[in-house]
């Protein structure tokens with residue numbers, strides 16, 4: 001079973017060296033964020049991405065299954081007087097957010113830690129609005145002196161295939177620095193199919 005990032009090593013998530021290998025602003029630049037965007041950072045940890053995202057969007061929902069991570073983020077938010085981040089204790093196989101409420105669901109170095117990837121992808125599909133996007137950043141599957149063990153890592157193709165099988169279409173594959181990849185997906189919503197069907201019915205009746 002994939003292990004969870006140890007909260008006792010939480011300071012590594014905010015290490016200045018990390019800015020050189022996984023720069024949050026460079027990554028957020030790719031996502032087309034604006035002042036209306038509803039952004040969910042699943043597996044937010046100490047807020048390495050939530051904090052800079054909050055400067056660009058309407059609202060950030062920062063979710064994690066480890067309460068201790070959220071406490072660290074809560075202290076930063078208080079200190080910096082940030083008003084548009086909501087901190088939410090998440091669950092292993094579900095995401096406590098309403099249907100169709102999110103424009104961008106973001107997961108950085110989290111997907112390989114999920115115990116129940118299928119359920120989280122189904123939840124991702126539920127909470128994303130029509131036209132919403134799922135962004136997954138994760139470790140490249142290669143030997144390194146840091147990061148999760150090789151056996152717990154997933155290749156880009158494995159992640160793409162899991163997402164395709166669960167209602168997502170790949171829009172972009174790129175490098176997110178020397179050690180990580182970034183994958184951006186569009187959600188395929190059933191409601192879109194239903195809307196098309198209603199339109200077709202209307203044309204038919206007329």
Ligand SMILES: C[S@@+](CC[C@H](N)C(=O)[O-])C[C@H]1O[C@@H](n2cnc3c(N)ncnc32)[C@H](O)[C@@H]1O
Nearest residue numbers: 005043044045048064065066090092108109113
């Ligand atoms: C390696 S840390 C990355 C933190 C942050 N995204 C970053 O890049 O700094 C992975 C985080 O994902 C969280 N996590 C793992 N499984 C999760 C799940 N099912 N739902 C929400 N968070 C999860 C862990 O608790 C941990 O804080």
